[in-house]
Amino acid sequence: MVVIDATGRPPMASGAVPRPVRSRNPLDHGVPTGREEAWRFTPLRRLRGLLAGPDADGKVSVTVSAPAGVAVEQLDAADPRIGRVLTPADRVAAFAMARAGGATAVTIPAEAALAEPVIVHLHGESPRTAAGAAAGVAYGHLSIEVGPFASATVVLDHTGSATYAGNVEVYVGHGASLTFVSLQDWDAGAVHVGAHAYSIGRDAKLRSFTVTLGGDLVRLNPTVEYRGPGGDAELNGVFFTDAGQHQEHRLLVTHTPRSCRSRVTYKGALRGDAAHSVWIGDVLIEADAVDTDTYELNRNLVLTDGARADSVPNLEILTGEIVGAGHASATGRFDDEALFYLQSRGIPPAEARRLVVHGFFAEVIDRIQVTEVRDRIMATVSGRLGETPAGDSTEAAAGAGAVVGAGAGPAGA
Amino acid sequence: MTAAVSTLEIRNLHVSVETEEGPREILRGVDLTVRKGETHAIMGPNGSGKSTLSYSIAGHPKYTVTDGSITLDGEDVLAMGVDARARAGIFLAMQYPVEIPGVSVSNFLRSSATAVRGEAPKLRTWVKEVKASMEALEMDPAFAERGVNEGFSGGEKKRHEILQMALLKPKIAVLDETDSGLDVDALRIVSGGIEAVRAKGETGILLITHYTRILRYIKPEFVHVMAAGRIVDEGGPELAAVLEDSGYDRYVKGDGAAAPAGAGAVS
Numbered sequence: 001m002v003v004i005d006a007t008g009r010p011p012m013a014s015g016a017v018p019r020p021v022r023s024r025n026p027l028d029h030g031v032p033t034g035r036e037e038a039w040r041f042t043p044l045r046r047l048r049g050l051l052a053g054p055d056a057d058g059k060v061s062v063t064v065s066a067p068a069g070v071a072v073e074q075l076d077a078a079d080p081r082i083g084r085v086l087t088p089a090d091r092v093a094a095f096a097m098a099r100a101g102g103a104t105a106v107t108i109p110a111e112a113a114l115a116e117p118v119i120v121h122l123h124g125e126s127p128r129t130a131a132g133a134a135a136g137v138a139y140g141h142l143s144i145e146v147g148p149f150a151s152a153t154v155v156l157d158h159t160g161s162a163t164y165a166g167n168v169e170v171y172v173g174h175g176a177s178l179t180f181v182s183l184q185d186w187d188a189g190a191v192h193v194g195a196h197a198y199s200i201g202r203d204a205k206l207r208s209f210t211v212t213l214g215g216d217l218v219r220l221n222p223t224v225e226y227r228g229p230g231g232d233a234e235l236n237g238v239f240f241t242d243a244g245q246h247q248e249h250r251l252l253v254t255h256t257p258r259s260c261r262s263r264v265t266y267k268g269a270l271r272g273d274a275a276h277s278v279w280i281g282d283v284l285i286e287a288d289a290v291d292t293d294t295y296e297l298n299r300n301l302v303l304t305d306g307a308r309a310d311s312v313p314n315l316e317i318l319t320g321e322i323v324g325a326g327h328a329s330a331t332g333r334f335d336d337e338a339l340f341y342l343q344s345r346g347i348p349p350a351e352a353r354r355l356v357v358h359g360f361f362a363e364v365i366d367r368i369q370v371t372e373v374r375d376r377i378m379a380t381v382s383g384r385l386g387e388t389p390a391g392d393s394t395e396a397a398a399g400a401g402a403v404v405g406a407g408a409g410p411a412g413a
Numbered sequence: 414m415t416a417a418v419s420t421l422e423i424r425n426l427h428v429s430v431e432t433e434e435g436p437r438e439i440l441r442g443v444d445l446t447v448r449k450g451e452t453h454a455i456m457g458p459n460g461s462g463k464s465t466l467s468y469s470i471a472g473h474p475k476y477t478v479t480d481g482s483i484t485l486d487g488e489d490v491l492a493m494g495v496d497a498r499a500r501a502g503i504f505l506a507m508q509y510p511v512e513i514p515g516v517s518v519s520n521f522l523r524s525s526a527t528a529v530r531g532e533a534p535k536l537r538t539w540v541k542e543v544k545a546s547m548e549a550l551e552m553d554p555a556f557a558e559r560g561v562n563e564g565f566s567g568g569e570k571k572r573h574e575i576l577q578m579a580l581l582k583p584k585i586a587v588l589d590e591t592d593s594g595l596d597v598d599a600l601r602i603v604s605g606g607i608e609a610v611r612a613k614g615e616t617g618i619l620l621i622t623h624y625t626r627i628l629r630y631i632k633p634e635f636v637h638v639m640a641a642g643r644i645v646d647e648g649g650p651e652l653a654a655v656l657e658d659s660g661y662d663r664y665v666k667g668d669g670a671a672a673p674a675g676a677g678a679v680s
């Protein structure tokens with residue numbers, strides 16, 4: 001597919017995809033007021049001061065279990081591997097890098113074929129205040145490196161409670177293949193802000209899953225860059241946003257070399273008063289990135305009134321010769337006809353809703369090949385659907401129209 | 414009211430839908446009785462209210478019953494939720510079955526059989542049962558792993574409906590234009606599936622159709638003609654033959670208040 005706009009001129013920089021300041025120095029990043037594009041959806045007050053980089057007074061413990069041959073080290077702050085993939089694009093990420101005091105590094109050697117996943121368990125151990133909010137601030141940095149032609153699965157499992165600013169750098173070697181799962185299964189009071197930066201080598205493949213279930217506020221910023229042609233990045237995401245939760249995923253995929261592929265698929269379910277999800281999908285195809293193939297999709301299922309899903313795909317294309325580029329975003333309600341169909345087969349309403357939500361998520365979750373993780377996610381989703389949602393009369397979903405809003409756009413629209 | 418006879422009784426049924434201009438009455442006094450083992454055909458022109466009747470029996474929330482009653486063995490069906498009606502023994506094969514992405518056919522069938530039977534079917538016998546029923550309908554076993562109706566062709570959706578009927582063994586099955594959109598082969602297979610359920614004599618069948626061709630495979634004892642929201646004529650199988658020749662013209666002129674062609678009421 002060749003993309004040329006209606007005037008017949010080749011594409012130009014439209015600025016659709018923002019270019020933030022990148023610096024390790026927190027003071028190079030302005031203090032957000034909340035009006036900035038990057039911050040306008042985030043409730044700044046609920047960041048518990050992370051924008052000011054307070055001293056750590058809490059703890060997130062890191063436990064790594066890895067098959068033989070995988071190196072797990074503690075890097076000191078001056079180690080050159082820190083910052084190799086990530087240059088912070090906002091204050092919180094910059095403070096996290098400055099205050100983490102080093103990093104936990106996991107290195108998978110070249111040509112290793114891991115039969116078992118590497119599990120990195122991050123557990124927030126911060127005490128709760130009387131109000132039930134996580135008080136303790138903690139910083140963290142993880143550096144994952146997959147050697148050339150290795151294949152591995154790495155799971156990040158976030159549990160417990162903390163006010164956590166944590167960055168993750170993932171360096172995928174040439175010809176390597178990585179499945180990466182980041183599970184945000186925090187307790188209710190947690191705040192988690194993080195930059196997840198992936199660098200994809202030549203002919204390397206990343207298949208990532210970002211699964212956000214818990215926490216009071218989670219704001220993640222996955223970014224993908226390619227170091228050579230033939231890179232392939234699949235960014236999958238699932239979130240379940242309940243009453244009062246804010247879950248934000250801001251993605252940026254930058255196609256610089258030629259012949260790389262990206263696929264972004266995020267699915268979210270929202271329920272209850274003031275449940276708020278934000279999905280920003282930025283894809284930038286630079287001038288030399290001919291033969292690029294990209295598609296991004298976000299679908300949200302709004303289960304009750306009072307929940308809000310913001311979904312903004314941005315595509316900016318600076319070359320006319322690509323294989324394909326597109327995006328789609330749709331936010332809808334329960335399909336009442338589907339619920340009727342299931343109930344007309346004897347299935348009670350609550351179970352019918354559970355089946356529909358499972359089906360909605362299955363497209364993404366079924367691709368996670370780590371059985372324990374997949375089952376745990378489905379069980380958590382089931383468990384939460386089994387509860388009566390706050391502020392919802394269970395029959396309220398009936399009678400509402402099917403799709404609230406839908407949009408799909410071809411390249412350059 | 415003996416327990417051995419399952420009887421669906423519809424009396425003076427009036428049904429409205431909400432439209433932008435306010436409520437609109439679609440069914441205007443329908444009377445109908447279907448007993449276990451009987452086969453009734455309801456025929457009628459487009460828009461006469463056939464699907465409205467079937468959805469009203471199943472309890473679709475879009476249709477409001479403003480007058481009349483529906484009972485199953487004396488139980489008030491209208492007081493039951495959609496799922497309770499199914500568990501009470503009512504089954505609706507839909508004219509346009511709904512796609513449910515990501516919910517596999519096998520998971521769906523097992524969930525519904527569990528709900529309707531009141532306990533989870535034993536896994537070993539269940540697998541055999543599903544397999545045999547699918548074979549009878551010439552369905553590829555691969556369908557079991559696909560999403561419910563997801564990407565199914567029109568004919569595949571109808572087979573899937575009849576598969577569900579065979580597995581759920583309802584007391585009363587309403588088949589809303591199960592024949593439409595089927596080619597000759599598919600019509601033969603689907604009719605065979607319906608006939609197999611009927612032959613057991615445990616199910617009363619209400620076969621809704623626009624055309625007479627399915628009646629070559631399934632012989633109803635009773636034929637009802639619906640026009641403009643009412644049953645306007647009733648008779649035996651011979652009425653279907655009359656309709657085959659002359660169509661519905663005589664019923665639609667004068668808004669359904671035309672002279673009947675059949676042989677008197679059957680209810």
Ligand SMILES: Nc1ncnc2c1ncn2[C@@H]1O[C@H](COP(=O)(O)OP(=O)(O)OP(=O)(O)O)[C@@H](O)[C@H]1O
Binds near residue numbers: 430
């Ligand atoms: N939800 C609705 N809103 C407005 N009008 C409706 C609705 N459902 C049905 N109707 C109208 O009620 C009438 C009867 O519709 P119904 O679908 O019951 O007819 P039918 O006999 O099944 O027709 P067909 O042979 O085309 O399937 C039609 O005029 C239809 O437009």
Ligand SMILES: [Mg+2]
Binds near residue numbers: 463464465508
């Ligand atoms: Mg109809």
